[in-house]
Amino acid sequence: MALARQLAETKPTTTIGMALKCLGPVGLLAWDAGINDDPTQFSPHERVAAEFQAVNRAGSLASILPDHSSEGTMTECQADRAWAVTQAAAIDLSGLTILELNNLYDRFNGVADSWLAVSSQPWARASADGQCHVSTAGGRIVDCEQDRAGEIRNRIAEEIRRRAPADDLERNMRLETLIQFELLCEISLRHNPELRAEIAQAWGA
Structure with a gap:
């Protein structure tokens, strides 16, 4: 469950980052349920699990989109x-x-x-x-x-x-x-x- 602990410690800085963090447990449950070895045979839940784990392991959960909140510039x-x-x-x-x-x-x-x-x-x-x-x-x-x-x-x-x-x-x-x-x-x-x-x-x- 090291991945789960890593997920809990992640602090998203974007809306998408937070959405992925919230979706993380869904992906973990799907993964734990037994994922297919063949990616072409993944169910929708298994695809969520694989994509989420790939993003999380890459360390990009919190920076999928740039955070402009502290730059002092207005949209x-x-x-x-x-x-x-x-x-x-x-x-x-x-x-x-x-x-x-x-x-x-x-x-x-x-x-x-x-x-x-x-x-x-x-x-x-x-x-x-x-x-x-x-x-x-x-x-x-x-x-x-x-x-x-x-x-x-x-x-x-x-x-x-x-x-x-x-x-x-x-x-x-x-x-x-x-x-x-x-x-x-x-x-x-x-x-x-x-x-x-x-x-x-x-x-x-």
Whole structure:
């Protein structure tokens, strides 16, 4: 079981490395079950066992992909995300009324949704479907704008959360925004007892 001990002591530095470490016990079990001598006759589990042991013995379990986490350089995706956050943070919301914040939340939420719909169009994607995809140059602009609008929307929600309404109208608009934002983030209100308490106090619900 020297291989098992070696596996336990391995510290993966990449996602694939960790996946292989997790798959290791599967490979070991398959190997221990009695592997065929002829590689062409390997079962799927036996192939996993042989490939995993070869990688582990070569000492490459922790370095299949380069680890850029400590290099101080951002990926293109990280750079785009940082740009969106910086753009949103540059907007001063402190002088806006609850009425203005309520209406701006609706507008930026709609804009973010619109950009998200555009990002799924074929011309905006270089490959793959679903959430994990590679964008074209034009699609990258769309992704950036969607992130920017979403970050501004999030900041508006946080700003209105801090406000104290002056009357019932402002209270209702504030709660309307907070409910929409909570449903957007959490799908339900079950995880926010403070908001539920505010709703009960305001509307007796």
